[in-house]
Amino acid sequence: MKVAVTSKGPSLDSEIDPRFGRAPYILIVDTDTLLFEVVDNSINVNAFKGAGIQAAAMVSDKGAEVLMTGYCGPKAFATLEAAGIKVVDDITGKVRDAIKTIKEGKVTYAAGANKEAHW
Amino acid sequence: MIISIASGKGGTGKTTISVNMALALGAGVELLDCDVEEPNAHLFLKPKIERSEKVEVPIPLVDLDKCTFCKKCSDICRFNALAVVGKQVLVFQELCHSCGGCMAVCPEGAITETGRELGFLNFGARDGIGFINGRLRVGEAMSPPLIKQVRAAANPQRITIIDAPPGTSCPVIAAMSGADFILMVTEPTPFGLHDLKLAVEAVRLLGIPCGLVINRADIGDRKVFDYAEKENLPILLTIPFDRRIAEAYSRGKNIVEEFPEWRQRFTELFRKIEVIITERGGAAHA
Numbered sequence: 001m002k003v004a005v006t007s008k009g010p011s012l013d014s015e016i017d018p019r020f021g022r023a024p025y026i027l028i029v030d031t032d033t034l035l036f037e038v039v040d041n042s043i044n045v046n047a048f049k050g051a052g053i054q055a056a057a058m059v060s061d062k063g064a065e066v067l068m069t070g071y072c073g074p075k076a077f078a079t080l081e082a083a084g085i086k087v088v089d090d091i092t093g094k095v096r097d098a099i100k101t102i103k104e105g106k107v108t109y110a111a112g113a114n115k116e117a118h119w
Numbered sequence: 120m121i122i123s124i125a126s127g128k129g130g131t132g133k134t135t136i137s138v139n140m141a142l143a144l145g146a147g148v149e150l151l152d153c154d155v156e157e158p159n160a161h162l163f164l165k166p167k168i169e170r171s172e173k174v175e176v177p178i179p180l181v182d183l184d185k186c187t188f189c190k191k192c193s194d195i196c197r198f199n200a201l202a203v204v205g206k207q208v209l210v211f212q213e214l215c216h217s218c219g220g221c222m223a224v225c226p227e228g229a230i231t232e233t234g235r236e237l238g239f240l241n242f243g244a245r246d247g248i249g250f251i252n253g254r255l256r257v258g259e260a261m262s263p264p265l266i267k268q269v270r271a272a273a274n275p276q277r278i279t280i281i282d283a284p285p286g287t288s289c290p291v292i293a294a295m296s297g298a299d300f301i302l303m304v305t306e307p308t309p310f311g312l313h314d315l316k317l318a319v320e321a322v323r324l325l326g327i328p329c330g331l332v333i334n335r336a337d338i339g340d341r342k343v344f345d346y347a348e349k350e351n352l353p354i355l356l357t358i359p360f361d362r363r364i365a366e367a368y369s370r371g372k373n374i375v376e377e378f379p380e381w382r383q384r385f386t387e388l389f390r391k392i393e394v395i396i397t398e399r400g401g402a403a404h405a
Contacts, residue, residue, distance in 0.1 A: 050199020050214050057193065060204045075211055083204035 018070025021051030052076025127314025143385035146247025175234030
């Protein structure tokens with residue numbers, strides 16, 4: 001299974017970035033092999049608006065089934081929902097730890113956004 | 120002739136100046152309340168509202184039967200109002216700035232326009248003074264398109280007085296651009312001066328002549344006066360911090376109606392503006 005994790009750096013030992021749309025990196029990790037693709041999200045970091053929407057569309061294009069992040073706003077959540085991607089929010093620690101938790105099945109999927117939209 | 124009454128700081132007296140100048144000039148002028156997020160000029164002018172008009176802005180409507188999910192629409196959108204995910208195109212209408220780019224680039228002709236309600240325009244009059252205001256829909260974040268509609272509805276044959284919103288961002292620019300004169304209302308306080316400087320910088324970028332009204336002129340310090348002198352900004356009217364004026368205001372009364380000597384001062388304020396505009400080569404509008 002492919003899982004997208006928002007990250008402050010480009011490796012499995014990087015800290016998770018709590019922001020979804022404006023995280024500097026998003027790692028697309030294969031939970032079986034731990035092989036991963038690093039997506040440079042700098043385009044969205046500087047977006048006027050709608051960073052979460054575009055990050056969600058990108059995560060969908062990469063074929064991820066789950067997104068693990070800190071906060072997810074309503075527009076990003078709606079986009080992920082349309083793409084059939086499940087969200088695990090309120091995640092902290094390292095990317096590697098997040099992958100371990102999901103492999104062990106110790107996650108709860110979010111039913112909605114956990115952050116207000118901002119203008 | 121278009122005179123836009125602005126300020127950096129809120130609560131300096133834009134509406135007071137706008138309404139009293141309109142009343143002093145009387146029939147033939149038109150007052151536009153462009154503070155569409157919280158219009159209040161009608162509370163003081165008390166016009167009879169004759170009709171209202173709903174204002175919409177265009178937003179995209181995607182025909183999924185024609186769409187090939189090529190993403191050209193979402194790629195061109197600077198505001199990320201469109202997202203293509205799987206076999207869906209999501210439109211986040213509150214992010215859309217109505218540029219029409221998505222429609223123009225769609226190779227399938229799958230995008231047409233539909234409307235998003237922005238708010239209302241209200242049209243009225245009092246004693247021959249025309250009145251238009253805009254009222255932004257609660258929850259709507261974008262006011263400039265509605266402000267532009269208020270301005271587009273103005274009668275170009277009349278002297279137009281615009282009550283602008285406070286600040287220095289897009290809504291104010293929408294209420295000032297194309298005016299023949301900007302009248303800045305300020306107060307001699309540190310906040311008043313700070314925000315006045317920002318507003319004057321914005322006006323200078325627009326290249327429109329500008330003058331000041333200093334309200335509650337006998338409070339605070341002299342720094343606004345010093346700034347005006349240094350920047351060559353004419354002080355066209357000063358209003359003292361007078362309890363009688365404040366009391367009249369609190370009852371929704373206007374200075375020129377309560378204190379007849381002020382009628383002439385507001386007429387003179389307009390004459391001074393007229394002279395400055397004429398010296399600059401005349402108004403671009405009637």
